[in-house]
Amino acid sequence: MEFEFTPEKQRLRAPSLRSLETRAKILDAAERLFAERGFDGTSMRDIAAEAEVRVGLVSHHAGNKAALFHVVVARRADTLAQRRIEALEARKVQGPVDLRAVLDCFLTPYLELARDGGPQWMAYARLVAYVSADARWRSLAMVCFDPTAQRFVDEIASLYPRASKRRIAAGFVYSVAGLLAQITSGWRVEALGGEGPRMRVADDRVLLDFCVAGIEASMG
Amino acid sequence: MEFEFTPEKQRLRAPSLRSLETRAKILDAAERLFAERGFDGTSMRDIAAEAEVRVGLVSHHAGNKAALFHVVVARRADTLAQRRIEALEARKVQGPVDLRAVLDCFLTPYLELARDGGPQWMAYARLVAYVSADARWRSLAMVCFDPTAQRFVDEIASLYPRASKRRIAAGFVYSVAGLLAQITSGWRVEALGGEGPRMRVADDRVLLDFCVAGIEASMG
DNA sequence: GTCTATATGTAGATAGAC
DNA sequence: GTCTATCTACATATAGAC
Incomplete structure (x- = not known):
């Protein structure tokens, strides 16, 4: 498994307020779980549940799991x-x-x-x-x-x-x-x-x- | 997930030499991989492959994954x-x-x-x-x-x-x-x-x- | 003790409707 | 941006033949 990740793509327009809140909830949830159970012990589904958000949204906002981990750290x-x-x-x-x-x-x-x-x-x-x-x-x-x-x-x-x-x-x-x-x-x-x-x-x-x-x- | 494990059951007879070798190979392989990738980052399949042994044998000799980890530590x-x-x-x-x-x-x-x-x-x-x-x-x-x-x-x-x-x-x-x-x-x-x-x-x-x-x- | 096969669940990622 | 649904791969564990 590789942990490299591609740089964020250029945003076409500013994210909405709701989007920012969702993103923050996801980062906070990921942080709690990564700290408690490590990278491999935490699934994207766990994070979605902890953030009270659908699974697809985690991928949408954070890209893949390694990129999410990187941002959190x-x-x-x-x-x-x-x-x-x-x-x-x-x-x-x-x-x-x-x-x-x-x-x-x-x-x-x-x-x-x-x-x-x-x-x-x-x-x-x-x-x-x-x-x-x-x-x-x-x-x-x-x-x-x-x-x-x-x-x-x-x-x-x-x-x-x-x-x-x-x-x-x-x-x-x-x-x-x-x-x-x-x-x-x-x-x-x-x-x-x-x-x-x-x-x-x-x-x-x-x-x-x-x-x-x-x-x-x-x-x- | 729970990490408790049951005590070894009473052996009915002494293990064969081959059995002991297999068990040792499994423990060594598990040790290498657990140390490198942690508990959640290591699968029973990884361990079997590293030990050059079939997957079922790992379960047979070590019980479940948590018990194996415990023994290794x-x-x-x-x-x-x-x-x-x-x-x-x-x-x-x-x-x-x-x-x-x-x-x-x-x-x-x-x-x-x-x-x-x-x-x-x-x-x-x-x-x-x-x-x-x-x-x-x-x-x-x-x-x-x-x-x-x-x-x-x-x-x-x-x-x-x-x-x-x-x-x-x-x-x-x-x-x-x-x-x-x-x-x-x-x-x-x-x-x-x-x-x-x-x-x-x-x-x-x-x-x-x-x-x-x-x-x-x-x-x- | 060993091996094959498989049961059962969960993983990460994405496609497409709204 | 969000949600549903699903694809594909891999996880642990066990049952039963040899």
């Missing part, structure tokens, strides 16, 4: 990338940044969205984890996530001109994995450390401490 | 758990352990198997990542992985009696995520830090440094 990736870059730019205007500040700009936007942005943002982390684990989506992951990641790795590298860039990249990849784990695997922390009191809001601070110290140590 | 989990526990016991006989030693006993067996144990062990990491990302397999993950993880979290907690166990558990979960990322996302490190020289064997050391410093820092 990219939509939130763009929002997220924008927030992260903005946070970094804003911080740099205030003065010189350090490793903690840079990592904070990367981690916090997602943690805030996962906490306050509605349940879809938590589900999206699972979708990202799913995409990251599956080699078939590698090129999609590279398009959606790597430009921002590269920007942050470069930023960190500029703080440590004598350190190996590869080690920094490795530390950054571990940090991203930790971020996804934080959002998707809260239950596991609960299961393993359940006796103690809840960490609540401090969770995010723990992750940041972990990643900052980890990257510093891994540069050797 | 559990098989290597047992091997891995055993090596990890053995490493820890051996180290404790030699004298008191510290955080680095405990984490080393957890991380290194898998890293060694991924490097020297054949390509299947690398693929298995993707399978584990896949299982971890999908809520439907949570109970399977708990059965296969949590007992060992709990043992190591307790071990670390005993080293830091005054630290919050929850924070230790969080740091441990981040570390596991980093371990899986190390094995499955080498390409990403390559893409993000590609300019520098390769890290080669030192990779594993970088991960260990990262996790040790990270956990120490996250205990606050």
